[in-house]
Amino acid sequence: MKKKKLPLKDLKPNDHSGHSHDDGHDHGGSPSSFKTYIPAMISFVMLLLGIAFDTMELSFFKDPVRLIWYSIAYLPVGFPVLKEGWESITKGDVFTEFFLMSIATMGAFAIGEYPEGVAVMLFYAVGELFQNAAVNKAKGNIKALLDVRPKEANVLRDGDYQSVSPETVKIGETIQIRVGEKIPLDGTLLSEKASLNTAALTGESKPDTVSKDAKVYAGSINLDSVIEVKVTNEFEDSSIARILHLVQNATARKSKTELFIRKFARIYTPIVVFLAIGVMLLPYLFVDNYVFRDWLYRALIFLVISCPCALVISIPLGYFGGLGAASKHGILFKGASFLDAITKVNTLVMDKTGTVTKGVFKIKNIKTFDWDEQNFMAYLMAMEEQSTHPIAKAIMQYQTETSTIKATDVSEVAGKGLKGVVNGKTVLVGNKALMTSNGIEVPTETDTIVESIVMVAIDQKFAGYVVIADELKEDAKHTIASLHKVGIKRVMMLSGDKDSITQQVAKDLKIETAKGGLLPEDKLKEVEALKKNPEHKIAFIGDGINDAPVLAASHVGIAMGGLGSDVAIETADVIIQTDQPSKVVKAIHIGRSTRSIVWQNIILAFGVKVIVLILGAGGLATMWEAVFADVGVAFLAILNAIRLQKMTWD
Known part of the structure; x- marks a missing residue:
């Protein structure tokens, strides 16, 4: 409704x-x-x-x-x-x-x-x-936001682009945005890439470069070349309209x-x-x-x-x-009462993925045994090309100089990985369980790795492994240090990711308490337990989707990168329009x-x-x-x- x-x-x-x-x-x-x-x-x-x-x-x-x-x-x-x-x-x-x-x-x-x-x-x-x-x-x-509301949209109809009012464009239609024009509606990018000025939405002056299939938002200005966008929200539900509605209230x-x-x-x-x-x-x-x-x-x-x-x-x-000052810096408070509330916060609970990490897998380390790295990765990429898993996408970002080779007879082994043939060689790609079930000996050094690990065996011999990790945001470490300086006595991390990874991230960021492997209801129980002590004034920072119950239960709920999340808009008290956790410190200063x-x-x-x-x-x-x-x-x-x-x- x-x-x-x-x-x-x-x-x-x-x-x-x-x-x-x-x-x-x-x-x-x-x-x-x-x-x-x-x-x-x-x-x-x-x-x-x-x-x-x-x-x-x-x-x-x-x-x-x-x-x-x-x-x-x-x-x-x-x-x-x-x-x-x-x-x-x-x-x-x-x-x-x-x-x-x-x-x-x-x-x-x-x-x-x-x-x-x-x-x-x-x-x-x-x-x-x-x-x-x-x-x-x-x-x-706030009035500056009114100025970025697009007045027209070039929509593809009957094989030609027509200039119409954005209110008349339907979900699923394709729109074209020329250089210097504002994106009139939220959508996904159909072009290969785009350089966008999102200052009116996020407060960030640095242009944002996005690739095909990325989400783009109404009010952003196209800086580089003509782009095409598939509309995902009607005009009244666009990001800029929701922000204006939010600030009004x-x-x-x-x-x-x-x-x-x-x-x-x-x-x-x-x-x-x-x-x-x-x-x-x-x-x-x-x-x-x-x-x-x-x-x-x-x-x-x-x-x-x-x-x-x-x-x-x-x-x-x-x-x-x-x-007004907060909105200028890409921070939206849902009311003056939350400007007051954030000044009293002394306990900060945060999610991991999407809050202090980018939520994007990236290759952290490659280790091979008796194989050249380029050839090793060529075999691995040939297999992972068949998969849509986020880890597979991370591996496919690797730049190999070896000529492209293809895998055949690729099949999935449930819960373990992939099996196939590359250049006439049998290749296994997956976890330790896949290796041991096929009688392949795995080096003991892999037992100490807490991040996600992709193991590779070629012709029944262990060939190497790739460590995949979620990357920390650039300002994550600075944010945790700054939180202590502004008087936040306790910082706690609650994550749905496995506990070993959560503990490693917490250690890197110098966060005192961390718990992983939690469901949304588990996070809620942790926050409710903290609330039993009346001295705890709790702010929770999350992505506003799985964390909605905890955002609502906290004294101050803060949604990270909530621009495109309906749940964040509905549930959080404060919305950080960028993915920068350091903006939370700035929100406290403004309050x-x-x-x-x-x-x-x-x-x-x-x-x-x-x-x-x-x-x-x-x-x-x-x-x-x-x-x-x-x-x-x-x-x-x-x-x-x-x-x-x-x-x-x-």
Whole structure:
């Protein structure tokens, strides 16, 4: 059953204030949209002129002219906020930031402090513009994905290539991609080879060279020559569409910190409104020369200072920046909650094949007895040419200078190997059981080899063997060392491969604990046993197919190379779009940097507000200090959050 996908056109900034901003206006959403800034510019110019007229004490600039002037200056930035506040009230949500800004600025007008009333609303509006500009900057990497969505596909129909919309191409059809064009749909390569730029999908700038029958993904750019691809997924199920869908949903999954601040703001706002009323009225009972206007002014300052804008803007923006920075490096978090979760991981459990190894067999060693290596391999390859086993494919990669020879009468010996005739000689290719069952003596040195071994006997005499091993990924050793440096106390390897090979790989990588020969349910039991200790915060890294149960059971499930795996997309919490395990270390760094910036913003916002609140209640702070405590702090917090986009974590 297909999952319903969100339309890609709906990819837009989430509401970062906790309240709806959809008033039909663009609140600074597009940096290129100059009209967005016009209301603030009008208010700013009129405010400066009004202050200049006040300073020069011009005769005409008295009430009601002065009131009308500042009212006109107020409306371009104030009307949208007043409207938003009123709509919130009609929906039963009274104590919002719009309500605070509205009563504070209208109160300033009521006591004749027109310039300050305009200034507060103007700087609040400017803060909103900065917020939206910052959101757009954080979304830059995500929007870049929209640009790589192909607009057309050249599909082979009726013997000719036709340019059609990718949505109309069916599975099994052949498409052609010219040099410089984007692959419109996922598929398998029909051409002999292709050089592809996969930066939009994986974050890797290095071109990827693939051979015939390899999987290729929508959004990749063809760099070399014209290629043909057989379509394997419909457009809506393509890799680029799934990534966009994933990122869309990621911004909706809030972290605990973010949810706490939202709830806190809803409790905090009504409290400060009643405290402001107290600041205005209670001194009447204790102060001899009580002047209502002075205490009202202090209460208004109190309201402006206490507006939770800096918190409700900068904290979600911090997490959004973290999600954007991660996607830039080919790491997809399914939500802000997992940015938090990955910072707490202290135990890392990993699969072997496809995670720290390439999952591709390769010849590690060739040993012959009384045979020239080239001739020996020619006989072996003649036999293995008849097999489709992965080990046979590895052997066929060997470059031999000997002329090609063919095997005849090849038959398979169940569970043991192959038997056939090459150049009139009887050849046996397989494991030790095949050799011993045919009375061939096997050298004892083979008993110490833990990797896969292919033995060869020619005319009833042991001719040699080939050691086949899965190759470690280039960054595997560096990754394990780096994991310890970032505070991962325990690294454990669980593999379905035989235990001897698993132990050898673990030894090479300096992994403390390793277990091989495990079924998926065995891996699950191991992780469940670790989870019984509440101190263990477990991340599991796997390929997202056989490891799906463990990915789901872990505190953080990480899918390696999950770009083409539906199971990885569905099950994992974090998806590494490349096959590089080192990206897991980078994901931890990004999570920690995001958490650090979020807490810096919380401390900054609360610290400044508390200081200025005390000064305001004591009559030592004016409305201008209040503006800094609100909009100024929000602006500083936004700039701090933007830093995430500049970090490299290299």
